[in-house]
Amino acid sequence: MAVDDQVLGKPKRVSAKAARAAQAAVTPPPVAAPGATPSAEEAAQQEITRREFLNYAWLASLGIFLAQMGAVAYHFTFPRFKAGEFGGTFNVAAKELPELAAGPAAYNQGKFWLVHTDQGVLAIYKVCTHLGCLYDWKPTEGLFICPCHGSTFEKSGKYVRGPAPRNLDRFVVQLKDASGATLAQTDPSGGPVALPSNAEIIAVDTGKLIQGARHG
Numbered sequence: 001m002a003v004d005d006q007v008l009g010k011p012k013r014v015s016a017k018a019a020r021a022a023q024a025a026v027t028p029p030p031v032a033a034p035g036a037t038p039s040a041e042e043a044a045q046q047e048i049t050r051r052e053f054l055n056y057a058w059l060a061s062l063g064i065f066l067a068q069m070g071a072v073a074y075h076f077t078f079p080r081f082k083a084g085e086f087g088g089t090f091n092v093a094a095k096e097l098p099e100l101a102a103g104p105a106a107y108n109q110g111k112f113w114l115v116h117t118d119q120g121v122l123a124i125y126k127v128c129t130h131l132g133c134l135y136d137w138k139p140t141e142g143l144f145i146c147p148c149h150g151s152t153f154e155k156s157g158k159y160v161r162g163p164a165p166r167n168l169d170r171f172v173v174q175l176k177d178a179s180g181a182t183l184a185q186t187d188p189s190g191g192p193v194a195l196p197s198n199a200e201i202i203a204v205d206t207g208k209l210i211q212g213a214r215h216g
């Protein structure tokens with residue numbers, strides 16, 4: 001009979017339950033009035049949004065922190081000074097080393113004196129260990145003398161007299177052959193480096209200062 005009704009174009013009978021479901025599907029959700037208290041569902045949605053925002057903020061903070069750590073690691077991993085500028089390494093040809101009996105050779109850009117002693121090679125910092133003046137080499141006296149307060153040092157940088165509290169400071173020196181292989185270098189005490197016969201290069205590292213020993 002029902003088949004006959006459809007075939008004849010008669011309206012199909014719909015149950016009450018199905019009618020209510022269809023009505024709910026086409027009815028738009030109620031819009032909250034301004035100032036009205038949000039429903040539990042809206043509050044839950046707002047809570048999720050807030051949580052997502054906090055997650056994004058935390059991730060952004062983490063990203064900034066990692067970027068800063070990377071920048072610090074880069075800064076300390078790579079040398080900050082170039083060869084040939086103070087703070088970096090100066091390569092001096094061994095043949096430029098002064099004769100044993102001669103006075104020191106000044107390297108103003110590197111702020112050191114290159115000295116040849118009986119025990120070997122030294123690179124002495126040009127700044128006085130008293131209050132930081134630049135001292136001079138006095139050939140007639142064979143001594144370093146500071147013009148500020150008269151501190152005096154031997155050619156090796158050893159304290160002689162005056163208010164300076166310690167010997168002159170020294171830089172680390174490496175003696176290398178023609179291929180660049182290191183033959184000898186300054187020991188931790190800063191003593192002179194004996195000069196091998198096949199040394200071709202004197203590398204003075206002005207980034208590595210060894211303080212002179214205190215006297216008295």
Ligand code: FES
Pocket residue numbers: 128129130131132133146147148149150151162163164
């Ligand atoms: S700064 Fe050299 S003696 Fe005072």
